[in-house]
Amino acid sequence: METRILGTEKKDIEEAARILERGGLVAFPTETVYGLGANALDPEAVSKVYEAKGRPSDNPMIVHISKPKQLYKLTRDITEDMKKLMDAFWPGPLTMVVPALPQVPRVTTGGLDTVAVRMPDNDITLSLINMTDEPLAGPSANLSGRPSPTCPSHVDDDLHGRIDAIIQGEACRVGIESTVVDMTEEIPVILRPGIITREQLSKVLSKKVQIDPAVFKRPDGGKKSEEKDRKKDGLLIADDDFKPRSPGMKYKHYAPKAEMIIFKGDPDKVRLAIAEEKMIRTGFGQKVGVLIYDNENPESAAHDFFAQLRAFDKSGVDVIIAAALSEDGVGLAVMNRMFKSAGYNIREI
Numbered sequence: 001m002e003t004r005i006l007g008t009e010k011k012d013i014e015e016a017a018r019i020l021e022r023g024g025l026v027a028f029p030t031e032t033v034y035g036l037g038a039n040a041l042d043p044e045a046v047s048k049v050y051e052a053k054g055r056p057s058d059n060p061m062i063v064h065i066s067k068p069k070q071l072y073k074l075t076r077d078i079t080e081d082m083k084k085l086m087d088a089f090w091p092g093p094l095t096m097v098v099p100a101l102p103q104v105p106r107v108t109t110g111g112l113d114t115v116a117v118r119m120p121d122n123d124i125t126l127s128l129i130n131m132t133d134e135p136l137a138g139p140s141a142n143l144s145g146r147p148s149p150t151c152p153s154h155v156d157d158d159l160h161g162r163i164d165a166i167i168q169g170e171a172c173r174v175g176i177e178s179t180v181v182d183m184t185e186e187i188p189v190i191l192r193p194g195i196i197t198r199e200q201l202s203k204v205l206s207k208k209v210q211i212d213p214a215v216f217k218r219p220d221g222g223k224k225s226e227e228k229d230r231k232k233d234g235l236l237i238a239d240d241d242f243k244p245r246s247p248g249m250k251y252k253h254y255a256p257k258a259e260m261i262i263f264k265g266d267p268d269k270v271r272l273a274i275a276e277e278k279m280i281r282t283g284f285g286q287k288v289g290v291l292i293y294d295n296e297n298p299e300s301a302a303h304d305f306f307a308q309l310r311a312f313d314k315s316g317v318d319v320i321i322a323a324a325l326s327e328d329g330v331g332l333a334v335m336n337r338m339f340k341s342a343g344y345n346i347r348e349i
């Protein structure tokens with residue numbers, strides 16, 4: 001398949017809209033990461049997204065809308081809490097899981113009776129959705145298991161020849177995917193941490209917000225490393241009986257080609273240990289990439305992380321050694337990605 005590279009002028013967006021209306025696939029920019037779009041209400045188009053990404057079909061898509069009215073094509077139950085979050089955070093990096101209407105194809109929801117919805121903060125993509133006036137299903141536009149794409153060249157590297165078009169927009173401002181919050185019960189539950197934190201949600205709702213325990217749990221339950229290595233070769237890293245509320249949590253994610261190790265503990269000791277490990281590895285002739293972020297600025301780590309993993313892969317790094325950030329606020333979101341990227345290869349110092 002020929003993959004067209006589209007610009008961001010009106011004629012380009014019109015072309016992208018025509019491709020979507022014909023049931024094709026278009027990669028689109030958002031403030032978080034690039035998405036791979038298909039008409040969310042066209043089951044055949046959505047099936048092609050799973051195929052292009054090599055994504056397991058029980059891992060549901062996020063559906064993107066450009067105006068609150070389009071929510072009524074997806075759900076009927078719009079609660080006061082949802083309205084508060086929409087007012088505070090949309091357009092923006094917050095996804096809400098809500099009950100799905102019967103007409104939402106179950107291929108879009110991964111077979112669930114709920115659907116994940118968000119309004120992205122990107123003018124190009126908002127005008128694309130306005131043009132088709134259909135909700136746009138869009139997982140991150142990477143091959144399944146690879147780091148999420150934060151600029152159009154990452155999408156091209158993974159999906160060239162597998163999708164119809166890529167809209168060549170800007171590099172993504174946030175750099176990690178949206179916060180996913182389950183709004184189907186009285187107490188909202190964060191299924192995937194992001195740049196919008198539990199504290200922010202709680203403040204807007206004036207109530208408690210929980211974090212799904214699966215966010216903190218190693219999906220393999222911390223099994224012996226041989227078993228982990230075996231599972232690392234495939235996409236599945238979880239036990240079959242691991243059933244998180246967000247199906248995506250049980251799959252291998254964000255993996256660079258290089259081996260990756262996370263050093264965790266007292267920051268000064270971690271720095272020393274990283275320097276030592278680097279020396280040893282270099283002595284063995286390995287090319288080493290080091291990631292040490294400012295603990296006080298997890299937003300900047302979020303912005304850099306996926307792009308850096310891809311840059312290390314491109315430059316043929318054999319091993320990536322990273323220092324852990326503290327897991328509060330946005331740090332939790334960064335560490336959630338970092339642990340998965342490293343396949344939970346953590347060295348406590």
Ligand code: TXA
Pocket residue numbers: 030032033034035036059060061062093095097109112114115116120138139140141176177178179180191192245246247248249
């Ligand atoms: O920032 C983002 O959210 C990006 C951009 C493109 O919008 N999209 C994204 O999509 O990260 P994706 O497919 O890579 O991740 C969607 C996550 C998965 O972990 C999936 O399991 C979860 O959201 N999810 C989707 N629908 C769900 C549902 N109905 N219930 C629970 N979790 C759901």
Ligand code: MG
Pocket residue numbers: 139140148
């Ligand atoms: Mg993804």
